[in-house]
Amino acid sequence: MTGxxxxxxxxxxxxxxxxxxxxxxxxxxxxPAVVHxxxxxxxxxxxxxxxxxxxxxxxxxxxxxxxxxSAVPQPDPIELAVLDAQGLLCAxxxxxxxxxxxxxxxxxxxxxxxxxxxxxASFEEPARLAVVGETVAGPSxxxxxxxxxxxxxxxxxMLPAGADVVVPAVWTDQGVVTVAVxxxxxxxxxxxxxGDDVAPGTTAVQVGTPIGPAQISLLxxxxxxRVQVRPRPRVAVLSAGSELVDISTPPGPGQVVDVNSYAxxxxxxxxxxxAYRSGIVPSDRRRMSEVLESQxxxxxxxxxxxxxxxxGDTVQEVLAELGQMHFSPVTMxxxxxxxxxxxxxxxxPVICVPGEPVAALVAFEVFVRPAxxxxxGKRQLFRRTVQAIAAEQLLSPLGYxxxxxxxxxxxxxxxxxxxxxxxxxEAMLARMARANCLIVVDEDxxxxxxxxxxxxxPLLLGG
Amino acid sequence: MTGxxxxxxxxxxxxxxxxxxxxxxxxxxxxPAVVHxxxxxxxxxxxxxxxxxxxxxxxxxxxxxxxxxSAVPQPDPIELAVLDAQGLLCAxxxxxxxxxxxxxxxxxxxxxxxxxxxxxASFEEPARLAVVGETVAGPSxxxxxxxxxxxxxxxxxMLPAGADVVVPAVWTDQGVVTVAVxxxxxxxxxxxxxGDDVAPGTTAVQVGTPIGPAQISLLxxxxxxRVQVRPRPRVAVLSAGSELVDISTPPGPGQVVDVNSYAxxxxxxxxxxxAYRSGIVPSDRRRMSEVLESQxxxxxxxxxxxxxxxxGDTVQEVLAELGQMHFSPVTMxxxxxxxxxxxxxxxxPVICVPGEPVAALVAFEVFVRPAxxxxxGKRQLFRRTVQAIAAEQLLSPLGYxxxxxxxxxxxxxxxxxxxxxxxxxEAMLARMARANCLIVVDEDxxxxxxxxxxxxxPLLLGG
Numbered sequence: 006m007t008g009x010x011x012x013x014x015x016x017x018x019x020x021x022x023x024x025x026x027x028x029x030x031x032x033x034x035x036x037p038a039v040v041h042x043x044x045x046x047x048x049x050x051x052x053x054x055x056x057x058x059x060x061x062x063x064x065x066x067x068x069x070x071x072x073x074x075s076a077v078p079q080p081d082p083i084e085l086a087v088l089d090a091q092g093l094l095c096a097x098x099x100x101x102x103x104x105x106x107x108x109x110x111x112x113x114x115x116x117x118x119x120x121x122x123x124x125x126a127s128f129e130e131p132a133r134l135a136v137v138g139e140t141v142a143g144p145s146x147x148x149x150x151x152x153x154x155x156x157x158x159x160x161x162x163m164l165p166a167g168a169d170v171v172v173p174a175v176w177t178d179q180g181v182v183t184v185a186v187x188x189x190x191x192x193x194x195x196x197x198x199x200g201d202d203v204a205p206g207t208t209a210v211q212v213g214t215p216i217g218p219a220q221i222s223l224l225x226x227x228x229x230x231r232v233q234v235r236p237r238p239r240v241a242v243l244s245a246g247s248e249l250v251d252i253s254t255p256p257g258p259g260q261v262v263d264v265n266s267y268a269x270x271x272x273x274x275x276x277x278x279x280a281y282r283s284g285i286v287p288s289d290r291r292r293m294s295e296v297l298e299s300q301x302x303x304x305x306x307x308x309x310x311x312x313x314x315x316x317g318d319t320v321q322e323v324l325a326e327l328g329q330m331h332f333s334p335v336t337m338x339x340x341x342x343x344x345x346x347x348x349x350x351x352x353x354p355v356i357c358v359p360g361e362p363v364a365a366l367v368a369f370e371v372f373v374r375p376a377x378x379x380x381x382g383k384r385q386l387f388r389r390t391v392q393a394i395a396a397e398q399l400l401s402p403l404g405y406x407x408x409x410x411x412x413x414x415x416x417x418x419x420x421x422x423x424x425x426x427x428x429x430x431e432a433m434l435a436r437m438a439r440a441n442c443l444i445v446v447d448e449d450x451x452x453x454x455x456x457x458x459x460x461x462x463p464l465l466l467g468g
Numbered sequence: 469m470t471g472x473x474x475x476x477x478x479x480x481x482x483x484x485x486x487x488x489x490x491x492x493x494x495x496x497x498x499x500p501a502v503v504h505x506x507x508x509x510x511x512x513x514x515x516x517x518x519x520x521x522x523x524x525x526x527x528x529x530x531x532x533x534x535x536x537x538s539a540v541p542q543p544d545p546i547e548l549a550v551l552d553a554q555g556l557l558c559a560x561x562x563x564x565x566x567x568x569x570x571x572x573x574x575x576x577x578x579x580x581x582x583x584x585x586x587x588x589a590s591f592e593e594p595a596r597l598a599v600v601g602e603t604v605a606g607p608s609x610x611x612x613x614x615x616x617x618x619x620x621x622x623x624x625x626m627l628p629a630g631a632d633v634v635v636p637a638v639w640t641d642q643g644v645v646t647v648a649v650x651x652x653x654x655x656x657x658x659x660x661x662x663g664d665d666v667a668p669g670t671t672a673v674q675v676g677t678p679i680g681p682a683q684i685s686l687l688x689x690x691x692x693x694r695v696q697v698r699p700r701p702r703v704a705v706l707s708a709g710s711e712l713v714d715i716s717t718p719p720g721p722g723q724v725v726d727v728n729s730y731a732x733x734x735x736x737x738x739x740x741x742x743a744y745r746s747g748i749v750p751s752d753r754r755r756m757s758e759v760l761e762s763q764x765x766x767x768x769x770x771x772x773x774x775x776x777x778x779x780g781d782t783v784q785e786v787l788a789e790l791g792q793m794h795f796s797p798v799t800m801x802x803x804x805x806x807x808x809x810x811x812x813x814x815x816x817p818v819i820c821v822p823g824e825p826v827a828a829l830v831a832f833e834v835f836v837r838p839a840x841x842x843x844x845g846k847r848q849l850f851r852r853t854v855q856a857i858a859a860e861q862l863l864s865p866l867g868y869x870x871x872x873x874x875x876x877x878x879x880x881x882x883x884x885x886x887x888x889x890x891x892x893x894e895a896m897l898a899r900m901a902r903a904n905c906l907i908v909v910d911e912d913x914x915x916x917x918x919x920x921x922x923x924x925x926p927l928l929l930g931g
Binding site (some may be wrong): 087088091092105106107108112113141142143144145146147159160161162163201202203209210214218219220221222223224225226228229230246247248252253255256257258259260261262263264265267268269270271272274275282312341360361362366433434435437438440464 | 575664710897
């Protein structure tokens with residue numbers, strides 16, 4: 006899992022550059038008022054030392070993401086009732102045993118007849134046919150018509166043998182004994198032929214097709230009430246931190262409410278997972294270990310948020326007892342420390358994200374959502390990005406990929422404009438709640454001028 | 469409900485034009501091969517008579533939609549657990565009783581100190597401070613520091629009185645008795661101030677805000693585990709038709725499997741409703757009435773699919789006993805007959821859509837989805853449309869709004885290209901399942917040239 010060569014001591018030159026430039030990034034706080042203050046974003050992060058320091062092992066966003074995506078297993082397909090399969094990917098080649106429709110039938114209410122007999126018919130010179138019976142939709146025995154005859158039919162009724170058209174009722178005088186037809190119908194007109202929709206032995210729904218209402222329609226039509234799909238991964242969500250209290254407990258001095266087990270469970274569900282909010286990890290070491298082990302047994306992915314120290318804490322120690330867990334700073338803002346490992350008997354993937362709620366949801370977006378989508382079998386792991394015009398200047402430390410919350414909107418002249426949300430003094434949670442996008446400033450960019458282009462990830466909320 | 473003046477006999481001139489042009493539209497089947505055959509779409513529809521006929525009362529898509537949207541009630545707000553509120557709109561002004569954070573705290577691991585004491589510090593000339601204690605995140609009593617002192621703190625720990633900065637641990641020698649600080653920190657640096665995020669008495673989440681992970685984060689942070697929301701409307705889905713058998717029953721001659729109760733339940737759920745698949749309406753009149761009445765009692769909206777005759781059938785008669793139900797042809801393709809009414813003691817809205825599965829899902833998209841979104845309180849009732857270049861010529865009858873399934877894709881030079889799916893001989897259900905959009909050809913358009921612009925509604929499947 007650490008075989009990508011990114012662990013251990015990074016080259017000194019690289020470290021130095023990063024460190025110096027972050028420092029530079031921090032120092033521009035006093036710049037002119039039009040500059041977007043990145044200080045608020047930086048404030049919550051561990052900045053690298055301003056000079057030489059102990060050998061930390063930072064990795065890039067891409068390296069951490071690659072490790073996660075290359076190690077996440079894909080759960081085995083399961084069979085579900087078609088309505089429960091909604092939103093999932095089909096995991097089998099659904100071959101129809103039936104013809105659809107199963108029999109030649111009237112497409113609308115009218116008169117089953119022979120095209121030859123109504124050729125050239127008009128309102129002035131109608132074709133007159135003898136009405137020899139009536140068939141409605143539903144179970145019925147065989148019937149037939151000969152030349153000069155018609156049979157009254159309702160939409161969905163079996164076509165009598167000998168007929169090759171249905172004359173719409175409104176094109177006739179709607180006679181009971183004889184009928185006057187006011188317009189011709191080409192052979193096959195207003196008839197649904199057996200097998201027109203699906204011939205027996207053909208594939209109705211292919212492997213990998215997302216199952217929506219149209220696919221459910223087709224599955225039901227071929228008689229399938231159950232279907233093999235890629236299941237929703239079961240994701241357990243835990244919060245670690247001795248400062249945490251549950252939402253129903255008024256926090257005392259030094260305590261804060263557990264926010265992340267709610268927010269991350271919501272985000273995991275939004276990404277397509279079956280999320281279980283396990284809540285706050287017990288602080289007692291033995292009970293912590295029990296809780297983590299039981300979540301590993303019942304989950305496809307375990308998500309732990311916490312403010313993990315650079316030196317080990319109890320959670321890190323307990324995780325390490327369960328398998329190899331790789332904690333490292335990632336060169337992103339907000340950061341700081343992220344972790345991934347595969348723990349327990351079944352090598353269940355465990356992703357640790359920061360404890361600060363804004364950083365937790367950004368890390369979810371960057372690392373966890375693609376992993377869940379990969380487990381679902383989705384082809385598109387990442388959200389669509391757009392290039393938008395920055396409404397304000399953006400400054401960002403060199404060597405760090407910065408994610409800023411923003412509001413993106415369409416520009417009247419086409420394209421998009423994005424405004425970063427809040428300066429250094431606006432609240433972070435409130436800002437995140439107002440955002441409709443993440444602005445991404447790449448590692449090698451230190452400044453985006455007002456009016457310059459920047460990459461934006463719209464976060465669809467479906468308002 | 470019928471007060472919009474669209475019922476009754478339409479002007480003869482209008483009828484004539486429509487009829488003649490639909491006829492014309494049908495006659496172009498023999499046109500060159502590049503022409504997209506609309507015959508397959510037309511074939512399942514009731515065409516108007518080729519000449520004068522009985523006074524039907526057709527209405528436009530807009531008229532039918534207006535009647536539905538003006539009559540659909542908005543369910544009362546309910547209180548839900550925050551995680552169950554996901555995807556719904558907040559129905560209350562959530563005012564925080566708390567400050568967030570509740571206390572001044574360290575934003576990262578380091579040393580709480582006074583900005584004055586570390587002014588001008590550098591790696592070469594560090595500021596040396598006496599370490600007078602340590603505070604970790606979690607419950608703790610009051611502490612304080614004086615000039616020349618520092619306190620070791622972890623991220624989230626309460627800031628001791630007297631301190632106004634946290635020096636990141638990596639900017640120091642991480643000393644235990646005394647600490648050497650290698651860089652200055654401006655006052656307030658790496659400190660989260662009480663109330664920074666949310667001040668007591670301010671609104672955390674506003675009425676009408678869609679509740680996503682970020683809002684759940686904010687709600688949890690202010691201690692709300694329940695919240696008032698606009699509820700998901702309960703939608704009952706029924707299929708009517710004597711030809712229908714349940715999916716588990718092999719259809720005999722003249723019988724077809726009930727597809728629509730599955731497909732429409734899936735579509736209703738996709739639109740945000742809590743959908744209940746009630747299945748096939750019993751054919752016995754008394755039992756039919758009982759089933760419909762019980763669904764009216766437990767639903768916010770009842771959806772019935774069926775091939776409703778222009779003259780009354782049992783379902784129409786039973787519905788008429790429960791209230792005023794307005795059946796009428798709508799000038800759209802696929803059609804033909806649509807209906808709306810408010811039935812039962814509570815005047816529950818009932819929408820009837822065609823029985824043919826493709827027409828049923830198109831009618832859902834056009835009439836039912838906006839109604840469900842209105843009930844959810846959404847501002848955006850309709851899907852976004854885009855203008856796309858038609859890859860083939862499209863022909864459409866004058867006076868009818870035609871909805872064709874298509875595949876829309878991005879054009880390499882920008883914009884979109886759309887290809888209608890299937891000619892006259894391709895299966896309709898299979899075509900619908902392959903589509904990623906609906907092409908809309910307006911009532912007053914009879915031809916869209918290849919290369920011309922046409923309106924497209926992308927149907928997001930999230931593949």
